[in-house]
Amino acid sequence: xxxxxxxxxxxxxxxxxxxxxxxxxxxxxSIQTSLTVPGSKSFTNRAxxxxxxxxxxxxxxxxxxxxxxxxxxxALRALGVKSxxxxxxxxxxxxxxxxxxxxxxxxxxxxxxxxxxxxxxxxAAGSGVYKVEASxxxxxxxxxxxxxALETLGADVHYIDKKGFYPxxxxxxxxxxxxxxxxxxxxxxxxxxxxxxxxxxxxxLRIRIPDYIVQxxxxxxxxxxxxxxxxxxxxxxxxTDMQVPAKSFQGRSMALEADAxxxxxxxxxxxxxxxxxxxxxxxxxTNQPDIGMVDVFEKMGCRVEKGDTYIEIAGPEQLxxxxxxxxxxxxxQTLTVAALAPFADAPITIRDVEHIRHHESDRIHxxxxxxxKMGIRVxxxxxxxxxxxxxxxxVSLHSYDDHRVAxxxxxxxxxxxxxxxxxxxCVSKTCPTFYDLFEAAGVPVKFS
Numbered sequence: 187x188x189x190x191x192x193x194x195x196x197x198x199x200x201x202x203x204x205x206x207x208x209x210x211x212x213x214x215x216s217i218q219t220s221l222t223v224p225g226s227k228s229f230t231n232r233a234x235x236x237x238x239x240x241x242x243x244x245x246x247x248x249x250x251x252x253x254x255x256x257x258x259x260x261a262l263r264a265l266g267v268k269s270x271x272x273x274x275x276x277x278x279x280x281x282x283x284x285x286x287x288x289x290x291x292x293x294x295x296x297x298x299x300x301x302x303x304x305x306x307x308x309x310a311a312g313s314g315v316y317k318v319e320a321s322x323x324x325x326x327x328x329x330x331x332x333x334x335a336l337e338t339l340g341a342d343v344h345y346i347d348k349k350g351f352y353p354x355x356x357x358x359x360x361x362x363x364x365x366x367x368x369x370x371x372x373x374x375x376x377x378x379x380x381x382x383x384x385x386x387x388x389x390x391l392r393i394r395i396p397d398y399i400v401q402x403x404x405x406x407x408x409x410x411x412x413x414x415x416x417x418x419x420x421x422x423x424x425x426t427d428m429q430v431p432a433k434s435f436q437g438r439s440m441a442l443e444a445d446a447x448x449x450x451x452x453x454x455x456x457x458x459x460x461x462x463x464x465x466x467x468x469x470x471x472t473n474q475p476d477i478g479m480v481d482v483f484e485k486m487g488c489r490v491e492k493g494d495t496y497i498e499i500a501g502p503e504q505l506x507x508x509x510x511x512x513x514x515x516x517x518x519q520t521l522t523v524a525a526l527a528p529f530a531d532a533p534i535t536i537r538d539v540e541h542i543r544h545h546e547s548d549r550i551h552x553x554x555x556x557x558x559k560m561g562i563r564v565x566x567x568x569x570x571x572x573x574x575x576x577x578x579x580x581v582s583l584h585s586y587d588d589h590r591v592a593x594x595x596x597x598x599x600x601x602x603x604x605x606x607x608x609x610x611x612c613v614s615k616t617c618p619t620f621y622d623l624f625e626a627a628g629v630p631v632k633f634s
Contacts, residue, residue, distance in 0.1 A: 189587065190587045190609050190611070190612065191296070191321045191322040191323060191587060193295075193321065193322075194253060194257075194295040194296045194321035194322075194323075194324075194615075195253060195611065195614060196252075196253040196256035196257060196260075196295065196614070197256065198251045198252060198253060198255075198256045198614065198618060199253055199611060199614035199618055200611065200613075200614055200618040200619065200621075200622075201610050201611035201613075201614070201618075201621070201633065202611055204610060204611055204633045204634070205608065205609070205634060206582070206606045206607065206608055206609075206610065206633070206634050207596065207606065207607045207610035207621060207631060207632070207633055208599075208605075208606050208631070208632040208633070208634065209596050209598075209599025209600060209605050209606075209607065209624075209629060209630070209631055210599065210600075210603065210629070210630035210631075210632075211599070211600060211601055211602060211603050212459055212461075212600055212628060212629055212630070214459060214460040214461075214503070215459070215460045215461060216459070216461060216628060217455060217456060217459045217461025217462065217463060217600075217627055217628045217629070218461060218462050218628075219461075219462075219463055219464070219626070219627045219628060220463070220464040220465075220466050220496075221449075221452055221463065221464070221465055221466065221623060221626070221627060222444070222465075222466045222467050223444045223445055223448045223449045223452065223465060223467065223468065223623070224250050224251070224252075224274075224444070224445055224448060224617060224619060225248040225249050225250040225274060225442045225443070225444060225445060226250060226442055226443045226444060226445040226446070226447075226474060227250050227252065227254055227255070227299070227445060227447070227616045228299070228404060228407055228445075228447075228474060229407065229411070229442040229443055230246075230249045230250040230254075230255045230258075230442060231254060231255060231258045231297060231299040231300055231303065232299065232303065232378070232382075232407065232408055232411050233246050233249075233411060233440065233442060234246070234249075234255065234258050234259060234262065234276070234278065235258070235262070235300070235303050235304060235307070235382060236382070236411060236412065236415045236435050237278040237280060237415075237435075237437065238262045238265070238267040238269075238278055238280060238281060239280060239281065239282075239283050239307055239382075239385075239386065239434070239435050240278075240280035240282070240415060240416075240434065240435035240436055240437045240438075241280055241282045241283075241434050241435070241436055241437060242280055242436060242437030242438075243277060243278065243279050243280065243437045244277070244278045244280065244437040244438055244439065244440075245275065245276075245277050245278075245439040245440075246275065246276050246277075246278070246439075246440060246441075246442060247274065247275040247439075247440070247441045247442065248274055248275075248441050248442040248443070248444070249271075249274050249275070249276050249442060250274075250442075250445060250616065250617075251271075251274060251618070252614060252615060252616050252617060252618055253295055253296065253297070253614045253615045253616075253618075254295065254296065254297035254299065254300070254615055254616060255297075256295075257293060257294050257295035257296075257297050257300065258294070258297055258299070258300045259271070259276070260292075260293065261292040261293065261294050261300060261304065261318075262278070264287065264290045264291065264292050264293075265281075265285040265286065265287050265290055265292070265316075266281065266285055266286025266287035266290075267279065267280070267281050267285070267286065278437075280435070280437050282434060283307070283310070283311070283386045283434055284311060284312060285308070285311050285314060285358075287314070288311075288313055288314035288315075288358075289314055289315050289316070290314070290316055290317075291316075291317045291319070292304075292316060292317065292318045292319070293318075293319050293320075294318060294319070294320050294321075294324070294352075295320065295321050295324070296320070296321040296323055296324045296546065296615055297320075297324070298324065298327065298373075298375060298545075299375060299378075301318075301320055301324055301327075301329060301352065301375075302329065302332055302373065302375035302376055302378065302379040303375070303378060303379045303382050304318070304379075305318070305329075305332065305333065305336060305341075305343070305354075305356055305379065306332075306336055306341070306361075306379050306380060306382060306383025306386075307382060307383055307386055308356045308358055309336055309339075309340075309341035309342070309343070309356050309357075309358055309359075309361055309383070310358070310360060310361045310383055310386040310387060311358035311360070311386075312358065312359070312360055313358055313359065314357075314358040315355065315356070315357050315358070316355065316356045316358065317346070317353065317354075317355045318352065318353060318354055318355070318356065319352065319353040320352040320353065323546055323547075323587065324352060325347075325351055325352040325353065326351065327351070327544055327545075328350050328351060328372075328544070329350065329351065329352065329354075330349070330350030330351075331368060331369060331372055331373075331376055332368070332373075332376040332379055332380070333350070333354070335366050335367075335368045335376070335380060336361075336380075336383070338366055339361045339362065339363065339364075339366055339383075339387065339391070340359070340360075340361050340362055341356065341361060342356065342357035342358075342359060343355075343356055343357075344356075344357070360388065361383065361386070361387045361388065362387060362388045362389055363384065363387025363388055363389040363390050363391045363432065364387075364389055364390075364391065364392065365391070365392040365393075365394065366380060366391065366392070366393055366394070367393075367394045367395075367396060368380065368393070368394075368395065369395070369396065369397055370395040370397060370398055370399030370400060370425075370426075371397055371398065371399075371400055371541075372400070372541060372544075373400065373541065374399055374400055374401040374402070374404040374405050375404070377393065377395070377399060377405050377408075377425075378404065378405060378408040380393050381393065381405070381408050381409065381412060381419060381428065381430055382408070382412075384419075384430025384431075384432075385412070385417045385430055385431070385432065385433055385434065385435065386432070386434070387430075387432055388432060389432055390429065390430055390431045390432040390433075391429075391430045391432075392427070392428070392429050392430075393427075393428045393429075393430070394426065394427055395425065395426040395427075396426075398424070398426070399424075399425055399426075400514060400517075400541055401475060401514065401515055401516075401517065402424075402425055402475075402515065403473050403474065403475035403515055403516075404475065405425055406425075406473045407473045407474065409421065409428075410473060412430075412435070414438065414440065415435040415436060415438060416433070416434075416435055416436035416438075417430070417431065417433050417434075417435055418431070419431075443468070443472055443474065444465070444467040444468040445474075445616070445617070446468060446472060446474035446475075446476040446477045446479075447474070447476045447518050447519070447616070448616065448617050448620070449465045449468050449476075449497070450476050450479040450519050450522055451522060451593050451594070451596075451597065451620070452465065452623065452627060453465065453479065453480070453483055453488075453497070453499040454479075454483070454522050454525070454526055454597055455597060455600060455624075455627060455629070456488070456499040456500060456501045457483050457486060457488050457499060457501040457502075457505060457526060458501060458505070458525075458526055458529060458597055458600060458601055459501060459600055459601065460501045460502065460503055461500070461501055461628075462498065462499070462500040462501075463498070463499055463627065464491075464496050464497070464498040464499075465496060465497050465498075466495070466496050467495075467496075468496070468497055469492070469493070469494065469495060469496070469497065470492050470497065475515045475516040476516045476518060476519050478515065478516045479516060479519050479522065480492070480497060480499070482511065482519075482523060483499050485506070485509065486502075486505045486506050486507070486526065486530065487501075487502035487504065487505055487506040488500060488501055488502060489502075504531055505526060505529050505530040505531065506530060506531055506532075507527060507530030507531055507532035507533055507534045507575065508530075508531070508532030508533065508534075509532075509534060509535070510534075510535040510536075510537060511523065511534070511535070511536050511537070512537055512538040513536050513537070513538060513539050513570070514538035514539060517538075517539040517541065517542050518542075518590060520536055520539050520542055520549060520550070520553070520570070521549060521552075521553050521590050521591060521593075521594035521595075522593075522594050522597070523536055524536065524553040524557065524571060524573055524594065525594040525595060525597045525598050526597070527573035527574075527575075528557065528560075528562045528573060528574070528575060528576045528577075528578055528598075529575070529601060530575055531575060532575065533572055533573060533574045533575065534572070534573055535570065535571075535572040535573075536570040536571055536572075536573075537567070537569055537570040538569055538570065539569060539570050540568055540569035540570075545588070545590075546586070546587065546588035546589065546590070546591075546615070547586035547587070547588040547591060549588065549590065549591065550566060550567075550569075550570065550571055551566065552584075552586045552588065552591050553571060553591075553594075554566040554571055555584075556583045556584065556591070556595060557573060557578075559581050559583065560576075560578035560579050560580075560581055560583075560598070560602070561576060561577070561578060561579050562574065562576045562578055563576060578598060578601075578602045579602070579604070580602050580603050580604015580605050580606075581604065581605070581606075582606040582607075582608060583595045583605065583606065583607050583608065584608050584609075585607055585608055585609045585610065585612050587609060587612050588612060589612050589613045589614070589615040589616050589617070591612075592607050592609070592610055592612050592613050592620075593613055593617070593620055595607055596610075596620075596621075596624065599629075600629045610633070621633075
């Protein structure tokens with residue numbers, strides 16, 4: 187069972203002195219609200235790193251101010267990249283692909299994006315020695331496939347403690363580029379890391395995927411942002427063959443999208459409580475894969491309204507079940523569906539998410555363990571789980587120092603009395619204001 191890694195909590199974190207959150211039920215239909223959710227984590231860290239590498243200055247508005255983005259900015263500052271933050275807007279003065287600090291020690295916290303996106307651009311720099319440390323949990327998540335791919339391109343990577351894991355040291359010396367092959371089954375972030383690297387190789391980079399990419403949508407987010415920063419990538423339909431030109435990013439101003447992952451919890455709140463929630467700053471016109479949850483809510487009996495500037499979900503009196511879902515493309519929402527499933531009228535099966543066993547926690551096992559604590563029948567599979575209808579009992583639930591576990595389990599508290607979530611501060615990894623928004627939506631929340 188994971189214990190909190192408080193070093194990974196940043197000055198942007200919330201609830202640092204809170205042990206538990208107590209979530210109280212609401213009456214059916216009482217949730218009637220509209221919300222503006224924070225910016226996208228997926229967009230924020232990609233855009234921060236592209237802006238840092240770019241020629242010229244970039245202004246990014248609507249950034250997500252969370253632990254992950256704080257440590258990403260901190261690592262870039264340690265590399266000598268100047269930036270100013272005002273509210274949810276950051277101005278970054280790009281370095282043109284040459285880090286001002288040629289020898290630096292970086293701490294990246296638990297940010298999987300930074301852990302996968304930054305090593306390549308570090309290795310591609312002309313010179314320098316960079317020691318990179320991560321949080322306890324991030325240091326348990328394997329990065330060897332990415333590092334091996336970088337090493338085939340000429341990167342000089344040294345593992346400090348354990349082969350294939352952070353902390354590590356990168357000796358920069360430039361990368362010639364040409365071609366690399368990497369499996370896409372483990373993490374789409376490995377692919378995005380190579381895409382970012384390719385722009386700063388000497389000859390450009392062809393990336394071949396011999397199998398398949400576990401989450402295409404996140405790679406498309408990287409490709410679209412690269413294009414906006416002035417580096418168009420050519421690729422085939424299934425993204426198994428991509429060609430990155432050797433071309434520097436160009437600074438630009440842009441507004442980042444709202445976070446579809448965060449929005450999904452509040453849509454789920456409407457679904458669970460027969461309430462209505464409108465997300466003011468998100469539409470279906472996004473590459474974020476978790477927007478697919480809108481279709482899941484509709485399948486479960488929700489009324490869905492897709493506006494030009496908003497999405498509205500109204501929950502039914504009784505959620506529908508009796509189906510199987512492949513959550514491969516939106517695996518971050520596995521826990522959200524699992525939290526709703528006990529309240530459906532028939533079992534719900536979730537498959538194709540074996541890779542989430544290696545995220546901030548073993549999310550499949552965490553979901554099964556905590557649901558079983560509440561008296562819910564669950565079948566655990568290697569690649570998913572099956573949740574049966576039941577009447578959960580109120581108990582204290584463990585968050586596993588995992589933001590998505592905490593947020594998903596908090597939903598159950600809006601329906602079941604006596605639900606407490608341990609270490610709720612872990613939500614700061616991606617949404618420090620989660621419980622503020624939860625309370626603003628009408629759910630009673632107390633801390634102890």
